[in-house]
Amino acid sequence: MKQAPYDVVIVGAGITGLALGLALHQGGLRVRVLEHAPLARFVPEPGFDSRIYALSRSSQAFLQQVGGWEQQDASRLQPILGMEIWGDRQGRLQFGAAQHSHRAGSPRAAPQAQGTIVEAGAMLEGLLRVMRVEAPDLVQVPETVLAVEHEPAGLLLRLQRGAPLRCALLVAADGVGSPVRAHMGVSATFKAYDHQALVANYRTSGPHGGLARQWFSAGEVLALLPLPGNHVSLVWSARKAHARRLLEKTPAQRMAAIEGVIGPSVEAGPEALAAPQLLEELTTPQGFDLRLMRPDTLVLPRFALVGDAAHGVHPMAGQGLNLGLQDAATLATVLLHRGWGPDCGDWSLLRRYARARQEPIALMQGLTDGLYRLFDSEQWGLPLWRNWGMNRVNQWGWLKNRLMAHANTGSQ
Ligand SMILES: Cc1cc2nc3c(=O)[nH]c(=O)nc-3n(C[C@H](O)[C@H](O)[C@H](O)COP(=O)(O)OP(=O)(O)OC[C@H]3O[C@@H](n4cnc5c(N)ncnc54)[C@H](O)[C@@H]3O)c2cc1C
Structure with a gap:
C-alpha cells in the first residue's frame, strides 16, 4: 500500500502545535505544521509580555525535552x-x-x-528558534486546510495556497474555535x-x-x-x-x-x-x-484534537496551556512508541491517546467550572459553607499535597 508522505500534519503553530511538531520531528517522524497567521518575532520589553503563563513542572519537562525551555532568558523566568x-x-x-x-x-x-511563570511570546519565540535550527521547513505559513478527503492509506488535505498534502494523521491545534475541528464534523458544547x-x-x-x-x-x-x-x-x-x-x-x-x-x-x-x-x-x-468548551470526542479515525482545540477552561487555575502541553506530550509518546506495525493514524493508537487524556481534562474542567458556579452564587448559607470548606481543606495537608501533585503532573 502506498505510504502517505507525511506521518502527521498539525494545524496551528501556537505553543501546543509547535511543541508537538518538534517532539514528533525529533522522534524521526515526517511532520508538517500549517499556520494561517504570520509568525511574529517576539522582542522582549523591560515591562514583560502582558500574556504570561504559569507552567507546571511537567509542562516544563516537555518544553525542556523539545528544547524551547533552554531558549528562555533565565532572568525573565519567575519560580x-x-x-x-x-x-x-x-x-x-x-x-x-x-x-x-x-x-x-x-x-x-x-x-x-x-x-514557573513564563512570557507567552518568549516561549513561542524559543520554540521557533529551535525549529529554525533543527527543522526549518517544519512550519508552512500562511496556510490552512480547506478540504479533507479519506483515501485508503491516509488523508488528502486540500490547502488554501499550496499543493495538496497526504498524511496518516491530521491533528487540530488551532485554538478553542478550531475551524479544523468543525470541518471534520466534531461538534462542541460551548458555555460562555x-x-x-x-x-x-x-x-x-x-x-x-x-x-x-x-x-x-x-x-x-x-x-x-x-x-x-x-x-x-x-x-x-x-x-x-x-x-x-x-x-x-x-x-x-x-x-x-x-x-x-x-x-x-x-x-x-x-x-x-x-x-x-x-x-x-x-x-x-x-x-x-472566557468560555468552557467540550468537544464530543478527542479523536476520529486519522484525526486528533490537542490544546485549546480539545478543551476550553476558565483560566482561574492557570491550567489551559498545561493541559495542552500534556495532550501534546501524551500524543507524542503514543505515536513515537507505536512499534513497526501501525501508521500514525491507527485507530487503536488514537483511542489510547483519548483514554489517557479524557480524565485529566474532565477533572480540570469540572474543578474550574464548579468553582465558578460555587463563588457565583449568593444562595442562603453558601458563602459561609464555601469559605468554611476552604479553611478545612487548608488544614488537610495530604489533600493539599494531592491537589498540588495533580496541578504539576496533570495526572491523578
Ligand atoms: C487570561 C488568560 C490567562 C491564562 N493563563 C494561563 C496560565 O497561567 N497557564 C496556562 O497553562 N494556561 C493559561 N491560559 C490558557 C492558554 O492561554 C491557552 O490554553 C493556550 O494559549 C492555548 O494554546 P494552543 O496552542 O492550544 O492554542 P492557541 O494559542 O490558540 O494557538 C492556535 C494557533 O492556531 C492558529 N490557527 C487558528 N486557526 C487556524 C487555521 N484555520 N489554520 C491554521 N492555523 C490556525 C492560530 O493562529 C494560532 O497560532 C490563560 C488563558 C487566558 C485567556
Whole structure:
C-alpha cells in the first residue's frame, strides 16, 4: 500500500502545535505544521509580555525535552514558590512557601518551586528558534486546510495556497474555535462565562516572595502572579459589565479598584502576609472573553484534537496551556512508541491517546467550572459553607499535597 508522505500534519503553530511538531520531528517522524497567521518575532520589553503563563513542572519537562525551555532568558523566568487563595468570607488556602511563611523561627528548607511563570511570546519565540535550527521547513505559513478527503492509506488535505498534502494523521491545534475541528464534523458544547479576563502588569512597592495570590470576591476572581523583580501580573476574571468599566478607567483608578479587592482580605487575619502595593501600571490592560468548551470526542479515525482545540477552561487555575502541553506530550509518546506495525493514524493508537487524556481534562474542567458556579452564587448559607470548606481543606495537608501533585503532573 502506498505510504502517505507525511506521518502527521498539525494545524496551528501556537505553543501546543509547535511543541508537538518538534517532539514528533525529533522522534524521526515526517511532520508538517500549517499556520494561517504570520509568525511574529517576539522582542522582549523591560515591562514583560502582558500574556504570561504559569507552567507546571511537567509542562516544563516537555518544553525542556523539545528544547524551547533552554531558549528562555533565565532572568525573565519567575519560580512560583507558593500560593495563597482568599475566599469572600475569610476563607483561606495556602500552598508551598505561603503556608510556612507565617511560622516565624521554625527552621525550614528552601521552598520548592510549584511552577514557573513564563512570557507567552518568549516561549513561542524559543520554540521557533529551535525549529529554525533543527527543522526549518517544519512550519508552512500562511496556510490552512480547506478540504479533507479519506483515501485508503491516509488523508488528502486540500490547502488554501499550496499543493495538496497526504498524511496518516491530521491533528487540530488551532485554538478553542478550531475551524479544523468543525470541518471534520466534531461538534462542541460551548458555555460562555459572564467573565472577561483583564490582564496587565504592575510595578510594586516591594517583593512578592514568589507567591501567586488569588482572591474570590463578588463572583469574580482576581489573581496577582509574581514576575521577576518587584513586578506582578494581574489576571482579573471580572463580570463582563464590570470588566468594561475597568477597561475605561485610568491606571490610577484601576489600581485603586484592585487594592479595593485585595485590601480587606489582606487585613482580615493578624498573620496575613501582605501583598505588596501596586505603584505603576506597566502594560495597557487587555480583555479576554472566557468560555468552557467540550468537544464530543478527542479523536476520529486519522484525526486528533490537542490544546485549546480539545478543551476550553476558565483560566482561574492557570491550567489551559498545561493541559495542552500534556495532550501534546501524551500524543507524542503514543505515536513515537507505536512499534513497526501501525501508521500514525491507527485507530487503536488514537483511542489510547483519548483514554489517557479524557480524565485529566474532565477533572480540570469540572474543578474550574464548579468553582465558578460555587463563588457565583449568593444562595442562603453558601458563602459561609464555601469559605468554611476552604479553611478545612487548608488544614488537610495530604489533600493539599494531592491537589498540588495533580496541578504539576496533570495526572491523578
Ligand atoms: C487570561 C488568560 C490567562 C491564562 N493563563 C494561563 C496560565 O497561567 N497557564 C496556562 O497553562 N494556561 C493559561 N491560559 C490558557 C492558554 O492561554 C491557552 O490554553 C493556550 O494559549 C492555548 O494554546 P494552543 O496552542 O492550544 O492554542 P492557541 O494559542 O490558540 O494557538 C492556535 C494557533 O492556531 C492558529 N490557527 C487558528 N486557526 C487556524 C487555521 N484555520 N489554520 C491554521 N492555523 C490556525 C492560530 O493562529 C494560532 O497560532 C490563560 C488563558 C487566558 C485567556
